[in-house]
Amino acid sequence: MSSKEIIRVENLTVAFGSFKAVDGISFDVKRGEIFGFLGANGAGKTTTIRTICGLLNPSSGKVFVDGKDVSSDTTALKPHIGYMSQKFTLYKDLTIKENMEFAGALYNMKAADIKKKIKVLADFIKLEFDENSIVADLPGGVKQMVSLCATLLHEPDLVFLDEPTAGVSPQTRADFWGLIKDLSGRGTTVFVTTHYMDEASYCGRIVLMSAGKIVAVGTPEELVENNFPKPFAELVFKDARAVEKIKTEINASVFARAENYGAGLRAEIIDNGRFKIFSADNKNIFEIKTSAPTLEDVFLKLVS
C-alpha cells in the first residue's frame, strides 16, 4: 500500500456494557511517524490500541490498518504489527533468549534469523546483560527494553507501545525515546501512549484523549500555538504585599488563569499591552519573566 495513512480510525466507539471506553473518535496515523496518544489513566488509550490490533471488537465505527478493515481480517494484519502492552508480558521464568525465540517462532521466523536478530537488537538497546539471564532477575528498565526487543523482533511495520515508560527511571525514559526516534528514522510507524506530557514533544503528532473522546489533535507545536498564542508570565513574590496584589489582578484584564509555581505564580497573559504596564508597575513586588506554554498547560486547559 502506498497510501500515506497506515491507520485510519472512523467514528470508533468501544463500549463495555453501558460504559463507553472509547466514544466516537476519528483520526489517522501517517506512515513512519511517531504518533503520540496522550491522556490520563482511563481515558481510553489502551482500549483504542487493542481495537486497532484486533484484540477488541468495535461497538461501532471502523478501523483500517494498511487499508484493510481490522474487524474483518486480523490474521493478515498480525504479522505486520508489534504490540508491547502496558503490563510486562514476557515470561519471567524464561531467559531473554528463550523469550525472544518463543516470540520469533510465533512469527514464523527461522531459528538462525532469530539468533542474528537478537544480536542486532541487543546492540540496539545496548543490553549489558547476558542473553541467558532469567528475565525475573533483570532491573525494571532493562525488562522494559527487552520487552521492546521482543516486540521488534519480527520487524513489524507498525509498532504499538502502550505506556512503555511507565514506572521506569528518567534515564531509561530518555534512552527509550532515543530508541523510538531511531525506529521511526528507519521507517517504522510508532504508535505510543503515555501520560507524561513532557514525552509528547518527542512525537510527530499527538492526540489528546479524555473520557473516551479526542479533545485535540496536531503536532505538539500546533497544540500549544492554538491553545496559548501568548506566553505565560512567571511571577515570583518579593514580599507579602504581592499576595494581596495578585488576587485583585488575577481574573482581571491582565491574566486569565494562574496557578502556584515554585515560590510564586504562573499565569496566562491575556493582553500583552496591559501585561507590559503591569510589569512596569509591579517591579518592586514581583520578579517577572515570561515563559513558553507547554503541552502540560494545554492538557490542563483542555482536560480539566
Place this chain on the structure above:
Amino acid sequence: MKQFLTNVYAVALKEYKHIVRDPFTLAVALVMPLVFVFCFGFIIDLDYKHIKITVRDNDQSAESRRFLYMLSAGGYFDLTPVHSPLAADEDLYKNKFPGLMIIQKNFGKNIRAGDVQNPARVQLMADGADNARAGIILNYMTAVSQEAEKIFGSSPRFNADMVRTRFLFNPELNNRWFIVPALSTIIIALLSILLTALTVAKEWENGSMELLLSTPVRPYEIVAGKLAPYFGLSFFNILLIFILAVLVFKIPFNGSFILYLSACVIFIIGALALGILISIITRSQTAAIQFAFAIGMLPGFVFSGFIFPIENMPAFFRGLTFIFPQRWFLTISRSLFLSDASFSALAVPFICLTIFSCVMVLLSVKKFKKDVEP
C-alpha cells in the same frame, strides 16, 4: 501444516521450560501420585479385621464350640467369652465391643435334630452406630454361617436355601486389588486437570495472553502446544502407577497392555483439555484451582464407582455418572487389571471416553478467545 507444527512446538517448548523451572509444580506432579498410591494402597484398608465380638455361649456343646472356633479362625473376629448375661449386656451398653453374639440353648441339639421347625439359633447384635462396620460384621457372619452349614450339613433347611456368593476375579476380595487400579483414575484426573487449569489462567493473569493473541499464533496451536508437555508428565505418572501396582502391590495384570495404554492416552487428553477449558473460562488461577479440585476430585471418588458402587445409586445419579470420564476409565482399568477383557467387552467405556475427550478438546479450542473482550 508446517506452520502449525512450528507453532505447537514453540508453545510446547515454552511450557516445558515453565515446568522445568518451577520445581514446586514438578514436585507436586511427581510426588502426589506416589503419596496417593501409598496412602490408598497401604494405609487405607477398607477391610475390617480383628473385630472384637463378645460371645456368650449358653449351650456349651461340642457344636457351639466348633462354631465359635470357625468364627475366630477366619481372623475377622476376636472373640471374648463372657459368662453372665449381665456382663454381656454391660459390654455392649458401654460400647466396649461393636458386636455381641449369643448362642442359644439347645444349639447343638437342634443341629443334630435337623428339624426345620426348630432350627439352631444364634443371636447377633451389632452396634449400628457405625453402620459400615455393622454391615461388615453381618456379611462376615453370613459367610461363616454358610461355612458352618457345610460342616453341620445334615440340616434339611440349610440345603434348601443355601446362598452362595462367589467373587469373580478377586476371589480373596482383596481391597488393594480394587483400589490400586482405580487410583490411576483419580490421580490422572486430578493431576491433569490441575496442571493445565493453571496454564491459561496464568497467561491471562500476567498479561502474556494479550501478547500471544497479538501474534499470528492460532488458538488450536496454543491448546495443542500446552497439552503436549503435560501429556508427557501425566503419561509418565500413569506408567509409574502401573509399575507400582504390578511390582510393589503384586496386582496381577491380566488384560491387554496395548488396550490399557490406549485408554490412558484418551483419558489423559480428555482430562488435560478439561483443565484447559476451566482455565479458559475462569481466567484466574485461584478460581481455576478451586474448579479443578472440585471437578477433578469429586467425580473421581463419588461418581466413578471408586467408593460407591454405581449399581446402587439412585437412577438420577447413576445417569450422572455417564458424563464423567472417570467412570469409564475406572471400568477399563479394573477390567484390564483383574480380567482379560477384550476390546469388544470394553467397547462402550472406550467409546464414551473417546467422546468425552473429543468434546473437551473441541470445546477448549472453540472457547479459546481470540480477543481480550471481558
